[in-house]
Amino acid sequence: MNSNSKLDNRDRAVLMKTSFMQGLSTNSAIRVLSAMSVLNLPVRHSIFREGEKAELFYCVLSGYVRLYRLSHEGREADIRICGPGDSFAECLLYSDNAYAYNAQTAEHSALAAFDMQMIRDIASEEKDVAQAVMASLSRHLLSIIDCVANDRLFTAPQRVANYILARCPVDGGPALIRLPFQKSLLAGMLGLAPEALSRAFSTLRKSGVTVRGRAIQVVDVANLRNV
Structure with missing residues (x-):
């Protein structure tokens, strides 16, 4: 795992189009990026496991990430497949401090990892960052509603x-x-x-x-x- 990479132009373009980063002022964007590191991960790398302390949330810059849960018998149930521009685990910014599912790379992937505590601190001072967090959570909620409806319909x-x-x-x-x-x-x-x-x-x-x-x-x- 390489956690010392910097954003290249392609990855920056992907990141800045996400609902979390769109609309931020220049000052807010700089502060948010200061709370971020870039991870280059191999295929089938465990990013986090259910129950682990949640300290980071992520945005996929390239590749794909599989979110899933395990039953007591070891059966797996996919929750979501995240591709470039998708973020995950930010729902825990103002919730429990443990991950609610497992995350694993489905292929070689580059991720932007954000420090949750730093983002909480920035959001308490920068209104547009707080609004960006709410916009991202709202988008996830609507996506879940669509998934449930599609399963039923x-x-x-x-x-x-x-x-x-x-x-x-x-x-x-x-x-x-x-x-x-x-x-x-x-x-x-x-x-x-x-x-x-x-x-x-x-x-x-x-x-x-x-x-x-x-x-x-x-x-x-x-x-x-x-x-």
Whole structure:
């Protein structure tokens, strides 16, 4: 693990577009960045475990991070897959001081790590920082509501179809998209077991969806909307 890296231009651009950093004054942004370090982590690196003392929250600059919980029997349940621009664990800024889930890199990743106590101190003095924290928490809450609704309203094939449609570059006709990560991560993102994802892809073949590795070919985007 390398925790001495500095923000390069690409990572800075990703960070400054997050809901947590957008809208900060120059002075506030400088203070917030002073409470941050950059971590370069290998694949499957444990960032933190459920129950550990929460001292940092994070923003993904590159790569993907898997948030999950473990049952007493060792079964895993994915909570969220975080990609570039996503933040996690900031919900603990004003809550319990222990992480409520596990976080692990799904591939080589660069993370911005923020010291919670320093951010709390800055937010108490800088109104725009406090507002940025609330905006980030609000975005997470709305995202959770969407996830719960999707689990209740859509079948597994519909969830997969919606994911594909949201990333198709055209509204009709053929399209080709490429998954940015392994299908096991897509399953977790959609709240499906890997075998349920495989069955969903098999069902979607009738609607013109073909999967080869990470490449997904759609014969007719308009037809896929009828799933």
